[in-house]
Amino acid sequence: MPTPYEPVSARTVAPAPGPARPPLVRARAAGWTPGVCDAVARHLGVSRRLVRVAFVVLALSGGAGIAAYLFLWALTAEDDVEPWSPAGVARSERRRWGLTLAGGGVLVLGGLALLVPGLGASVRGSVLVPVLVISVGAVVAWSTLDDAQRSRWLTGGPGGRGWVRVTLGTLLTLAGILVLVTRGSTPGVVMDALFAALAVLTGALILAAPWAVRLWTDFRREQLAAARATERADIAAHLHDSVLQTLALIQRQAGDGQAVTRLARAQERELRSWLYAGPQGSQESLAAAVTEVAHEVEDLQGVPVDLVVTGDRPFEQHGAALSRAMREALLNAVRHGAPPVTAYVEIGPSGVEAFVRDRGEGFDLEGVPEDRLGVRQSVLGRMERHGGSARVRRREDGTEVELRLPPVEGEQ
Amino acid sequence: MATTDTTATPAPVRVVLVDDHRMFRTGVRAELTEAMAEGGPVCEFVGEAADVDAAIAVIRREEPDVVLLDVHLPGGSGNGGVDVIRGCAGVETVGGAPVRFLALSVSDAAEDVIAVIRAGARGYVTKTITARDLVTAIRRVADGDAVFSPRLAGFVLDAFGAAAGEIAEVDEELDRLSAREREVMRLIARGYQYKEVAKELFISVKTVETHVSSVLRKLQLSSRHELTAWAMGRRLV
Numbered sequence: 143m144p145t146p147y148e149p150v151s152a153r154t155v156a157p158a159p160g161p162a163r164p165p166l167v168r169a170r171a172a173g174w175t176p177g178v179c180d181a182v183a184r185h186l187g188v189s190r191r192l193v194r195v196a197f198v199v200l201a202l203s204g205g206a207g208i209a210a211y212l213f214l215w216a217l218t219a220e221d222d223v224e225p226w227s228p229a230g231v232a233r234s235e236r237r238r239w240g241l242t243l244a245g246g247g248v249l250v251l252g253g254l255a256l257l258v259p260g261l262g263a264s265v266r267g268s269v270l271v272p273v274l275v276i277s278v279g280a281v282v283a284w285s286t287l288d289d290a291q292r293s294r295w296l297t298g299g300p301g302g303r304g305w306v307r308v309t310l311g312t313l314l315t316l317a318g319i320l321v322l323v324t325r326g327s328t329p330g331v332v333m334d335a336l337f338a339a340l341a342v343l344t345g346a347l348i349l350a351a352p353w354a355v356r357l358w359t360d361f362r363r364e365q366l367a368a369a370r371a372t373e374r375a376d377i378a379a380h381l382h383d384s385v386l387q388t389l390a391l392i393q394r395q396a397g398d399g400q401a402v403t404r405l406a407r408a409q410e411r412e413l414r415s416w417l418y419a420g421p422q423g424s425q426e427s428l429a430a431a432v433t434e435v436a437h438e439v440e441d442l443q444g445v446p447v448d449l450v451v452t453g454d455r456p457f458e459q460h461g462a463a464l465s466r467a468m469r470e471a472l473l474n475a476v477r478h479g480a481p482p483v484t485a486y487v488e489i490g491p492s493g494v495e496a497f498v499r500d501r502g503e504g505f506d507l508e509g510v511p512e513d514r515l516g517v518r519q520s521v522l523g524r525m526e527r528h529g530g531s532a533r534v535r536r537r538e539d540g541t542e543v544e545l546r547l548p549p550v551e552g553e554q
Numbered sequence: 555m556a557t558t559d560t561t562a563t564p565a566p567v568r569v570v571l572v573d574d575h576r577m578f579r580t581g582v583r584a585e586l587t588e589a590m591a592e593g594g595p596v597c598e599f600v601g602e603a604a605d606v607d608a609a610i611a612v613i614r615r616e617e618p619d620v621v622l623l624d625v626h627l628p629g630g631s632g633n634g635g636v637d638v639i640r641g642c643a644g645v646e647t648v649g650g651a652p653v654r655f656l657a658l659s660v661s662d663a664a665e666d667v668i669a670v671i672r673a674g675a676r677g678y679v680t681k682t683i684t685a686r687d688l689v690t691a692i693r694r695v696a697d698g699d700a701v702f703s704p705r706l707a708g709f710v711l712d713a714f715g716a717a718a719g720e721i722a723e724v725d726e727e728l729d730r731l732s733a734r735e736r737e738v739m740r741l742i743a744r745g746y747q748y749k750e751v752a753k754e755l756f757i758s759v760k761t762v763e764t765h766v767s768s769v770l771r772k773l774q775l776s777s778r779h780e781l782t783a784w785a786m787g788r789r790l791v
Contacts, residue, residue, distance in 0.1 A: 417663075446682070450708035450743045482684075484704060484745025488711070497744045542744075 168220045178214045216352040384412055404444035411437055428461040428494065429454040432487050435469045445476040445483060453489035455550060461494070463528040464547050468496050470520045471543040475500035479540055494530075494547040501540040521545070567597040567696040568647070570616055572609040572638060573624040573658070578681070579604075582622070582658075582688075589685035596689050597696075606630030610641035617647050619696045623675065625659035625666045635659075639673040656695045658683075664709050668781055672774050677701025699763045700770035707743040710769060711736070713781050728776045731769060738765045 166185040168177040179197060183190040200207030319342055388409040395401045429451045436449040455461070468485070475483045479500025487496045521543065525532040530547040573579050579602050590596050600616045603609035606629035613621055621642075623635045630637030635657060645653045655675040659666065667678050676695045679688065680703055691701040702710070714720065714731045721733050731739065734755075741751040748766075752759045773781065 448704060448745065450704045452708050452712045452743070482745065486704065486708070486740070486744040488740065488743075499745050537750075 166218050168215075168218050176215045177220075178211055178218065181218055182214065212349070213352065216349070217356070219356070380416065384416075385409060400444050403446075404441065407444070407446055408441055411440070426457045427454045428457050428465070428489055429487070431457050431461065431465045432468055432485075432496070435465050436472060436485060439469060439472040439476060443473070443476040445481055447472060447476065447483045447485055449485045449487070451487045451489070455489050455494070458550065460528045460530070460547050460550070463524050464494060464496060464530065464545055467521045467524045467532065467545055468498060470517060471498040471545070474517055475502075475541070475543075478502055491549060493549045494545075496545040497542060498545075499537075499540060499542040503540075566595045567620055567692055568600045568616065568618040569597045569692060570600060570609075570612055570618040570621045571602040572604075572612075572621060572627065572635075573602075574604045574627055576604070585685035586689060589689050597692050604628075606634065606637045606641070609638045613638070613642045613653060614645055617645060618653060619647050619649075619651070620692050621653060621655045622658050622692070623655050623670070625657055625670055633669070635670045635675070636673040639670065639675060643674075651698070654695045654698070656691060656701060664713075667706060667709060668713070668773070671706075671770070672781070674774070676770065677703075678706045679703045680705065694763075698767075700766045702739070702742050702766055702769070704743050704745050707739045710773060711739050711743060713778065714772070714776075715778075728772050729778045731772070735765050735769050735772075738762060739769060742766075 164184050166181055168181045179190055179193045183193045197207045197211055388405055392402050392405050432451060433449060436447045440447050475498055479502030483500045485498045522532045525545055533544045535542045571579050571582060583599055600618055601612040603612045606627050623638060625635045627634040639655055642653055647653060657670040657675045657678040658681055660681050671678060677691060677700050679691055679701060694701050720730050721736060737755060738751055741754055748759050748762045752762045
């Protein structure tokens with residue numbers, strides 16, 4: 143077995159299957175340029191200088207390079223990757239200085255050309271000023287389009303500095319365009335101006351489309367993440383308020399078996415109804431009412447009741463009577479019978495049937511003890527008063543109470 | 555005790571327990587061992603697993619008679635017990651019988667229950683079941699019968715519209731229950747044991763088992779909208 147220090151193990155490593163092509167993303171730390179050339183160079187694995195030269199050549203031959211640059215800028219995402227610089231920081235620092243110097247030189251030369259007509263520059267100030275205004279406006283507006291700021295406005299809403307910049311930039315651009323168009327303002331030029339405006343609008347649309355797409359995807363992603371976070375927080379809050387509290391209570395009352403069972407059962411039910419939203423629809427339905435009754439009995443006596451309900455119907459006075467009678471029957475089952483206590487309620491077009499069953503000793507109606515006389519009244523009597531019927535059956539193990547109600551009048 | 559079950563004294567049922575909670579697995583083993591101490595060695599634990607992939611591996615290796623299967627499990631393609639049942643399709647025991655699954659869950663959600671049944675589980679019981687009832691259920695599933703808890707019976711009555719009075723004209727109809735099947739389901743929903751159902755309806759326990767198995771088959775094969783909708787909830791077409 144080779145130790146980690148053996149050079150053999152290093153040599154036996156299979157040749158790497160070719161590095162995967164890095165994604166086309168711009169580095170956030172690429173300096174003061176948008177980092178498009180950098181991204182392309184990284185993606186293609188060629189030197190940055192080559193890419194820059196290619197862009198310049200393309201730009202000189204008909205402007206394709208500029209369009210491509212702008213589109214890549216608009217469409218590539220920004221990420222926290224290291225700038226593609228094999229030569230290190232010092233060189234890029236030097237290069238930045240060089241670029242600044244070059245830019246300054248160009249600006250100075252341009253200014254001189256304007257000031258000194260004798261130098262042969264045929265650029266008229268009336269064209270140059272609006273063009274400059276347009277460029278400044280566009281730069282101001284576009285410079286806000288980086289990811290970090292965009293997400294800041296999305297969360298902060300309007301009123302942030304970003305909006306001011308976009309508005310300012312847009313206003314500047316529009317003003318510049320207006321000045322350019324109305325320069326030779328004879329009525330005959332109005333049509334031309336209209337066409338020009340249309341052309342500018344179309345151009346703006348083309349420019350804005352990729353930006354809007356990016357904005358929208360970012361927005362959706364952030365929305366989704368926010369929704370997830372909220373959901374998680376809700377769940378955590380609910381668990382804290384319910385389950386954790388109950389667990390604390392249970393620990394404190396660990397000696398009292400019945401209390402622990404009751405707490406656990408109540409918590410289980412609560413959690414269940416929260417997770418599965420329960421079988422019932424509205425609180426005004428009969429199914430909801432009998433479910434509530436069963437839960438109440440569980441809470442009162444600390445004995446679990448297994449309740450199964452099928453079907454449903456609106457809650458009215460007969461249903462109310464049935465649920466009260468069922469409550470009596472359940473209370474008797476948990477007090478005098480033995481668990482498991484089961485209850486089944488079937489609500490259908492042919493009426494309602496409810497069954498409550500326990501596994502106790504059972505009893506004969508003839509020899510009912512004193513405290514069960516109330517049962518006769520509150521269960522049997524009540525059902526009969528509401529047009530239904532009730533029956534107490536003694537079974538081999540335990541007792542079963544059957545409650546029946548006819549269908550609601552007007553149905554069937 | 556269940557005297558009818560012990561007449562033949564068959565070999566113990568080989569059981570694999572699949573649940574992601576170790577405490578629950580330990581509890582079930584302890585309880586079953588205790589319950590079997592009085593009723594004889596009905597089953598024998600041959601393995602356990604805590605997630606879908608481990609479960610499939612254990613079941614394929616041990617070829618048990620019965621798998622006690624939790625509905626919610628980590629791993630697989632995210633469908634828990636359903637994935638285990640699918641992953642073990644075609645695995646047979648030494649005796650040539652298919653490996654049978656008994657779903658054991660705390661979930662009350664209809665789509666969970668219906669999904670595992672439609673995937674092929676032979677029954678569904680809740681985790682609050684008593685050890686003695688669980689032993690009976692394991693035995694029953696090992697014999698190829700179906701095990702319905704009251705709640706599952708309630709779901710079935712709802713899903714087939716039986717509670718609303720829809721009854722099949724012929725027994726073979728897959729989308730509705732026959733009158734007799736509906737009666738059996740109603741009694742199970744009321745908490746009756748098979749034995750008690752048989753007594754109530756004046757039929758034999760074997761006939762009750764036949765009816766329950768037939769309901770299980772309908773539950774698995776029917777294309778009733780409610781069932782498919784519930785199963786769709788678990789991405790199980």
